[in-house]
Amino acid sequence: MISTERIAERAEVSPATVYNLIGPREKIWEALADGFVDELEDRLAPLEAGDPRDVVRSTVQLFVSDPVVSRRMVRGWEASGLVLARSPHTQLRRAMADARTRGLLRTDIDTDALAAVVSASCVGALHQWVAGLIDDDRFLTRSLFALDVALAAAAADPYRDQLLAPLRTRDAK
Numbered sequence: 001m002i003s004t005e006r007i008a009e010r011a012e013v014s015p016a017t018v019y020n021l022i023g024p025r026e027k028i029w030e031a032l033a034d035g036f037v038d039e040l041e042d043r044l045a046p047l048e049a050g051d052p053r054d055v056v057r058s059t060v061q062l063f064v065s066d067p068v069v070s071r072r073m074v075r076g077w078e079a080s081g082l083v084l085a086r087s088p089h090t091q092l093r094r095a096m097a098d099a100r101t102r103g104l105l106r107t108d109i110d111t112d113a114l115a116a117v118v119s120a121s122c123v124g125a126l127h128q129w130v131a132g133l134i135d136d137d138r139f140l141t142r143s144l145f146a147l148d149v150a151l152a153a154a155a156a157d158p159y160r161d162q163l164l165a166p167l168r169t170r171d172a173k
Helices: 004-011 015-022 025-047 052-065 067-075 081-085 089-101 111-130 136-154 157-168
Strands: none
Touching (some): 025 052, 052 111, 111 136, 136 157
16 A cells, blocks of 8 residues: 555655645655656657567556556556556557558558557456456466457568467467
């Protein structure tokens, strides 16, 4: 449980200092969420035109690296949707468009729509993880599975076997 007292103890200041600098509980969550999303953006910045799998993997790894904050932001904070306002969806869209430019995906594919479907699946896996229905590894597996299905469905002929390979070798439970 995150409290003003625990934050104060960790920062080696008084609880009143935390309250004066950050504000009430909602402001604490807002500050934690901002820091969380800043870290996510820092992790994803070098991946701007990279592999969509790296975007998904980096995002999931950040969530599982700080489960107390990330689960609370998704589950119990009233304004948790703010976390998703600066989501990895933008980087995923860019990575999908780059994959199409590099010829991995068919030219007729709407990569924005493809990225939206993958993002929705990943958010579903996130909520299963937050609820404790799946563990950290399964969260990553389900998120990558959603991506792999989308990539395989959109694969250009020369890359079809390559993009289908992960689906043939993995259990998606």
